[in-house]
Amino acid sequence: MAAGVQAADFEVADIRVEGLQRIAAGTIFNYLPVQVGDSVSDGITGNIIRSLFSTGFFSDVKVEREGDVLIVVVRERPAIAQIDLTGNKSLKTEQLKEGLEEIGMAEGRVFNPAMLDRIEQELRRQYFGAGKYGVEIESTVSPLERNRVAVRIAIVEGQTARIKQINIIGNQAFSDKELLKQFDLGTTKWYSFYTKNDQYSKQKLGGDLEDLRSFYLDRGYVNFEITSTQVSISPDKDGMYVTIAIEEGDVYQVKDIKLAGESRVPTEQLFPLIHLRRGEDFSRIKATESAxxxxxxxxxxGYAFANVNAVxxxxxxxxxxxxTFFVDPGKRVYVRRINMEGNTRTRDVVLRREMRQLERAWFSTDLVKRSRERLQRLGYFEDVTIETPAVPGLADQVDVDVSVKEKPSGNLLAGVGFSQSQGILLNASVTQNNFLGTGKRVSMALNTSRSSQLYRLAYTNPYYTVDGISRGFDLSYRATNFDDLIGADFTTDVGLAEVNFGLPISDVSRAGLGFRYQYTHFFAGNTSELAQDFVQDNGDKFNDFFITANYSRDSRDSAIFPTKGTFQRAFGEIAVPGSDLQYYRLNLEGRQYIQLTxxxxxxxxxxxxxxxxxxxxxxLPFFENFYAGGPRSVRGYDAYSLGPREVDGDDDPVGGNLKMTGSLEVFAPPPIGGQFENTVRLGAFLDFGNVWWTESDPLVAPTGFDLGDLRYSTGLSFAWLSPVGALSLSLGFPLNSEDDDETQIFQFSFGQTF
Structure with missing residues (x-):
């Protein structure tokens, strides 16, 4: 205490604070252990100084007395005006600043010189986690006006430490090679630039050790242990060496399998769910999955809170x-009420008709899961969450609370795109997927390109009946100039009116039936003998009536960039007797996605x-033929160019009545991650396919079907869902092109089309 303060107690008549610049006086009074009217002694004034120092706001605190007035004199610590980081390349500045903020270092906060050590420790922790053990950090503090400071941190990152060797000691039943396959970490490989598997991380090593433990426990080694783990770094801090000592133990077989507790369902339904067998090696994963x-x-x-333990x-x-599988089913739980929230535009009935879990029925985890999936597939919501809180005071009832976050379901689009096969694409459309919140779809579209124009009006009611049968109407007009599209000298004007119905078969599959009237006006050019003969035999105007049928099954986890699941679609159409043209077309599509890593x-x-x-x-009328080649078919070949050609004229491709195409592709997001993780895909592909004219025709060659005509290509692909449209690029290299084939190594398209 200052000399002006006497040892004798005195009653504080007033308290005055001096030296404040940024901190409010009220903050001081909140921390002071005395108030006006209290008696103050030497011991109390010591508490005052300690209390204010403990706030960390002040570099100096004095307590003085002037009569009955207690005077507190403080010197504020400087504020941090700015934090500058230089030299950081592998870690973003925002990421480093978030780590500093967690320890109290941020712009606008009070600066404490003791924090510099903590700053450097935090930065080293982040760099060590990124595998940079040779990082050097130097901090400088520069005073600024108005009691502020600038903190500058210079970073020399150094090289990333790479794993040079992983040794496993004590393994006898399995080789090092087989065990190291269980690890994400490993020595440098040709693909390490992408996977970063050679960059040591304590967290990754912990996950690998757990995978190693699971590997042994799943093969019957019940007493397997990891006795020690040693990680050492080379003197130049550039190489990491990991040594793992293990004790395998013996293999244990399953002697018996028992059920205990109250199953509440027939035992014969439970035993098929247990995928362990007497006499085989014990497996922890099989026991866990069976439970x-x-x-x-x-x-x-209905036993939502059932507890099953494999002991x-x-x-x-x-x-x-x-x-022994101990089964404790608990009480059967019923759903009291299903509540909807967040659907400010979408009507409740649109959500409720997708719910597979019903009110006053048993609560089913499977039905709740399927309900959420169906709501997500509607496309009306950014997020769907379902919570199942217990009803207060009742142990056998829950509510199902469905919370959605709506996204705009309307789409007003006017854009320009470009495709190598169709040139400049102009499109405009108005689409409302959730018209007036009813779940009905209404769309109007106008598309034009060098080779075609499309005008379309469509309407679909997905719940025309309460059972989920849909009904839709479609009116459209399309004019196609095949001379601009494939070089063939003919054009078509097609107008159609269609009504279609859809029937749900399961949560992932539907069947459909449609009826269509189609008017076609065919214009034959002067240079196409094939077109002229067709007009001579059939005329140039056709009124046709079609019956269409389709079946689709979609179990993909996402419609855009899926990683697992399948998509299958079968479509058929036939012009009924009495139509001017009588023909049919069948089409099968299949997609399979397998997540490798x-x-x-x-x-x-x-x-x-x-x-x-x-x-x-x-x-089949040749203007209804199938075509192959191009970005969406067999890459590396010009669009619509594969298959038979017209013998006379300009040797133009005319497609075929039989099409077979396919591809094998491996794709992944770019290694840079970040915002491109969900919008960009890089791929390597092998494409194959062709079309055939199976009927004999002297104006077309070749004719007939021969699998030896399949064309193959391989290459690299790039896809980006940019803010202004979808961009796709490919480098395709034909593997068995013929002299007449039109190849095109680089192909791209940009923009939105319908």
Whole structure:
């Protein structure tokens, strides 16, 4: 205490604070242990100084007395005006500043010199986590006016430490190579620039050790242990060496499998869910998954809080395990009420008709999950969450609270795109997927390109009946100039009116039936003998009536950039007897997506189409033929260029009545991550396909079907969902092109089309 303060107690009549610049006086009074009217002694004034110092706001505190007035004199610590980071390349500035903010270092906060050590420690922690153990950090503090400082941190990152070797000691049953396959970490490979598997991380190593433990426990090594783990770094801090010591133990077999507790469902329904067998090696993963399947079954029967535990009883002498599944189903739970919130535009009925979980019915975890998936597939919501709180005071009832975050369901689009096959694309459309919140779809579209113009009006009611049968109407007009599209000298004007119905078969599959009237005006050019002969035999104006049927099944996890699941679609159309042209077309599509790793996905695609005439129409009208080649078919070949050609004239491609195309592709997001993780895909592909004219025709060559005509290509692809449209690029290299084939290595398209 200052000399002006006497040892004798005195009653404080007033308190005055001096030296404040930024901090409010009220903040001081909140921390002071005395108030006006209190008696103050030497011990109390010491508490005042300690209390104010403990705030960290002040570099100096004095307590003085002037009569009965207690005077507190403070010197504020400077404020941090700015934090400058230089030299950081592998870690973003925002990421580093977030780490500094967690320890109290941020612009606008009070600066404490003791924090510099903590700053450097925090930055080293972040760089060590990124594998940069040779990082050097130097901090400088520069005073500024108005009691502020600027903190400058210079970083020399150094080289990323790479894993040079991983040694496993004590393994006898399995080789090092087989065990290291379980690790994400490893020595440098040709693909390490992408996966970064050679960059050491304590968290990654912990995950790898758990995978190693699971590997042994899933093969019957019940007493497997990791006895030690040592990680050392080379003197130049550029190489990491990991040594793992293990004890395998013996292999244990399953002696017996038991069920205990109250299952509430027939035992014969539970045992098929247990994928362990007596006499085989014990597997922890099989035991865990079996318990989960039993829980799911009980959950689907209304026992939402069922608890199933697989407890092993180990016989050390005989090296055997008895597995007992203890089942505690709890009470059967019922749904009292389903509540909707967040749907300010969408009507409740639109959400409720997608719910598979019903009120006053047993609560089913499976039905709740399916309900959420169906709501997400509507496309009206950015996010769908479902919570199941217990009803207060009731142990056997829950509410189902559905919360949605709506996104704009209308789309007003006017844009310009470019495609190598169709030139400049102009498009405009108004689409409302959730018209007036009813779930009905209404769209109007206008598209023009060098080769075609499209005008369309469509309407679909997905719940024309309460059972989910949909009904839609479609009116459109399309004019196509095949001379601009494929070089063939003919054009078509097509107008159509269609009504269609859809029937839900399951949550992921639908069947459809449609009826269509189609008017076609065919214009034959002077240089196409094929077109002229067609007009001579059939005329140039056609009124046709079609019946269409389709079936689709879609179990993909996403419609855009899926990583797993399948998509299949079968479509058929036939012009009914009495139409001017009598023909039919069938088309099969298939997509399969297999997630290889967290980033890599393997995709298989196959398309098969066939058409033919019947009755008075000898064959499929050639302007309804299938085509192959181009970005969406067989990359590396010019769009629509593969297959038979017209013998006379300009040797133009005319497509075929049989199409077969497919591809194998591996794709992944770019290694830079960030905002491009969900909008960009890089791929490597193998495409194949062609079209055939199966009927004999002297004006077309070749004719007939021969699998040897399949064309192959391989290359690289790039896809980007940019803010202004979808951009796709490919470098395709034909593997078996013929002299007449039109190849095109670089292909791209940009913009939105319908």
């Amino acid at each position: 989960e399947r039993i829980s799911e079954l009980l959950g689907s029967e 092993p009883e180990i016989d050390e002498e005989n090296k055997e395990v008895i597995i 967290r980033k890599f996905t393997f995709a298989l695609r196959g398309d098969l189409g066939y058409g033919a005439g019947y009755g008075e129409t000898a064959q």
